[in-house]
Amino acid sequence: MYWSKTFIPTLREDPGEAEIASHRLMIRAGLTRRLAGGLYSYHPLVLRSLQKLETIIREEMNRAGAIELLMPALQPREVWEQSRRYSIMGEVMFKLKDRQGRDLVLGPTHEEVITDLVAHEIKSYRDLPKTFYQIQTKFRDEIRPRFGLMRAREFVMKDAYSFDISLSAADKSYQAMYDAYCRIFERCGLRTKIVEADTGAMGGKWSHEFMVLADAGEDGLVECPSCSYAANLEKAERSVPLAEQAVSSEPLRKISTPGARTIEDVSSFLGCRPSSLIKTLVYVADGKPVAALVPGDRDVNEKKLQNVLEASTLSLADEATIQRVTGAPVGFAGPVGLRIPIVADISLKHAVNRVVGANKADAHMLNFDINRDAAVSLFGDIVIARGGDGCPRCSGSLAEERGIEVGHVFKLGTKYSQAFGAEYLDEKGQRLPIVMGCYGIGVTRTLQAIIEQQHDANGIIWPPSVAPYQAVVLPMSSTPEALRVLETLKASLEQAAVDYIVDDREERAGVKFKDADLVGFPMRVVISEKSLANGKIEIKARGDASAEMVPPGDAVITIKNLLSTAVPTR
RNA sequence: CGGGGAGUAGCGCAGACUGGUAGCGCGUUUGGUUCGGGACCAAAAGGUCAUGGGUUCAAAUCCCAUCUCCCCGACCA
Numbered sequence: 001m002y003w004s005k006t007f008i009p010t011l012r013e014d015p016g017e018a019e020i021a022s023h024r025l026m027i028r029a030g031l032t033r034r035l036a037g038g039l040y041s042y043h044p045l046v047l048r049s050l051q052k053l054e055t056i057i058r059e060e061m062n063r064a065g066a067i068e069l070l071m072p073a074l075q076p077r078e079v080w081e082q083s084r085r086y087s088i089m090g091e092v093m094f095k096l097k098d099r100q101g102r103d104l105v106l107g108p109t110h111e112e113v114i115t116d117l118v119a120h121e122i123k124s125y126r127d128l129p130k131t132f133y134q135i136q137t138k139f140r141d142e143i144r145p146r147f148g149l150m151r152a153r154e155f156v157m158k159d160a161y162s163f164d165i166s167l168s169a170a171d172k173s174y175q176a177m178y179d180a181y182c183r184i185f186e187r188c189g190l191r192t193k194i195v196e197a198d199t200g201a202m203g204g205k206w207s208h209e210f211m212v213l214a215d216a217g218e219d220g221l222v223e224c225p226s227c228s229y230a231a232n233l234e235k236a237e238r239s240v241p242l243a244e245q246a247v248s249s250e251p252l253r254k255i256s257t258p259g260a261r262t263i264e265d266v267s268s269f270l271g272c273r274p275s276s277l278i279k280t281l282v283y284v285a286d287g288k289p290v291a292a293l294v295p296g297d298r299d300v301n302e303k304k305l306q307n308v309l310e311a312s313t314l315s316l317a318d319e320a321t322i323q324r325v326t327g328a329p330v331g332f333a334g335p336v337g338l339r340i341p342i343v344a345d346i347s348l349k350h351a352v353n354r355v356v357g358a359n360k361a362d363a364h365m366l367n368f369d370i371n372r373d374a375a376v377s378l379f380g381d382i383v384i385a386r387g388g389d390g391c392p393r394c395s396g397s398l399a400e401e402r403g404i405e406v407g408h409v410f411k412l413g414t415k416y417s418q419a420f421g422a423e424y425l426d427e428k429g430q431r432l433p434i435v436m437g438c439y440g441i442g443v444t445r446t447l448q449a450i451i452e453q454q455h456d457a458n459g460i461i462w463p464p465s466v467a468p469y470q471a472v473v474l475p476m477s478s479t480p481e482a483l484r485v486l487e488t489l490k491a492s493l494e495q496a497a498v499d500y501i502v503d504d505r506e507e508r509a510g511v512k513f514k515d516a517d518l519v520g521f522p523m524r525v526v527i528s529e530k531s532l533a534n535g536k537i538e539i540k541a542r543g544d545a546s547a548e549m550v551p552p553g554d555a556v557i558t559i560k561n562l563l564s565t566a567v568p569t570r
Numbered sequence: 571c572g573g574g575g576a577g578u579a580g581c582g583c584a585g586a587c588u589g590g591u592a593g594c595g596c597g598u599u600u601g602g603u604u605c606g607g608g609a610c611c612a613a614a615a616g617g618u619c620a621u622g623g624g625u626u627c628a629a630a631u632c633c634c635a636u637c638u639c640c641c642c643g644a645c646c647a
Contacts, residue, residue: 442647
């Protein structure tokens with residue numbers, strides 16, 4: 001390919017619309033342009049990367065025994081009603097009507113369609129197990145599209161669904177996908193962290209997320225350096241030392257704290273640390289108010305709280321409810337004398353001499369003793385874990401990181417198969433629900449995550465396996481000898497199946513060097529009169545500081561060697 | 571939806587407070603000189619100042635409304 005023939009609209013300056021490195025680079029390197037919020041065109045170069053990534057995914061899915069199919073992106077409302085997700089997912093779905101007035105949605109995911117298909121077509125244990133996958137454009141009306149392809153409203157996803165006769169058989173399918181995911185991300189040159197995750201709107205019992213560690217990541221996670229424990233913050237547990245403090249309780253005392261509603265207000269007013277305060281938050285769980293107590297410097301993890309309460313719905317109480325339950329305006333709630341159930345974080349088990357709200361405007365209580373002064377109905381782990389907390393699996397201490405979720409695998413159980421009547425007959429003629437799993441990779445997001453992880457001040461550093469072209473050739477001379485060397489090089493690159501682009505533009509060398517670095521081709525070959533005078537051409541790997549000078553005849557072997565050491569392509 | 575910022579030439583920005591000729595850099599076009607890390611000189615093209623309304627002799631500038639985009643939170647691959 002010739003640079004002048006394709007379409008690579010690079011920018012000299014950083015675009016104003018982009019904040020994080022990968023987003024900025026995708027636009028600057030001419031890989032993509034925004035049409036509207038969360039909607040992007042894939043230019044020729046990034047399309048090549050996308051296709052290479054899809055090929056890797058297909059190879060690994062097929063190797064894992066999954067079968068590719070393709071389902072409609074346009075789906076009838078009915079299947080979503082059937083799984084009862086029309087209301088749960090309703091907000092994120094693009095909805096439309098056909099000319100008959102029938103309701104349709106643009107598929108944000110395909111559990112419903114695939115389960116409906118399987119329910120109709122698979123009847124016998126002889127037909128199982130099966131894992132189907134597709135690579136397809138998904139549509140989600142995101143609350144806030146962000147960071148270019150990182151969170152777009154239209155994006156490419158690989159989704160897979162497994163169907164098994166039993167939980168233990170489903171575990172095998174799950175593991176096969178899990179292993180395939182590890183190979184896929186490794187082949188992309190990505191370092192991923194696999195973390196335990198919450199199942200969210202997908203439902204199901206168990207899931208793992210594949211995270212690309214990056215400061216710009218949207219998810220927080222913790223990991224233990226001493227054992228293998230790692231989890232999304234939404235899910236992460238922590239262990240809390242329960243040794244009793246050798247401090248005796250002082251008498252409870254009410255003090256005036258005019259206007260001090262927040263933890264910061266109160267701690268600076270009293271000149272004490274936030275951790276010596278206890279936050280009292282009023283929630284409504286399944287329609288009934290409950291109070292949650294956490295240390296002043298910690299935040300409630302609502303999912304954990306919901307689990308501890310075994311509640312199916314949970315939300316923060318509104319002002320009126322707080323006023324009614326505590327008898328005080330927002331900001332002064334406290335556990336003393338409260339007549340609703342109280343859940344306290346496990347770390348408060350022996351809390352003494354703390355500061356709490358007094359359930360009275362402009363007043364707090366000093367020297368609160370949780371066992372003496374409050375009626376706690378339940379202690380549990382209800383705060384968001386953070387770095388420094390104890391590991392729940394060993395005696396280590398957790399480290400906190402940020403990550404980009406590029407893949408997610410779920411054990412779904414029978415939630416969807418029961419909703420759609422996806423059942424099979426076993427060898428005894430018994431009718432049983434099919435056990436499912438589902439598995440997603442954000443394909444376009446993965447591409448951006450690669451850039452987020454692999455770039456420097458000059459631009460992108462593509463891993464060879466997903467680079468738009470593996471090599472860029474810069475002809476700096478048009479002498480007959482240089483042209484002959486170029487033609488020979490092209491022929492041998494083609495023979496060796498190294499894809500390349502020749503920068504044939506009428507530009508000065510500096511421009512071509514800058515653009516080559518910006519776009520990030522793994523290999524750069526420079527043919528110039530100066531080096532040709534010594535019978536050499538120049539070869540440089542994008543990530544390396546210096547170039548190698550080799551005879552033209554050794555170019556391809558040198559490139560092959562450098563490519564193979566850059567990143568495993570398997 | 572709540573909070574914060576921004577819409578002026580293809581891109582990046584100034585101009586606005588204090589109303590009066592729309593500007594700079596990059597890019598683009600033409601000619602010339604240059605030619606291994608975003609060259610130089612000269613000339614040129616390119617604008618409903620986001621949209622609608624209002625105030626005024628006069629609005630990019632002041633006022634009101636709307637739309638769009640970016641960032642922080644709730645959602646997710």
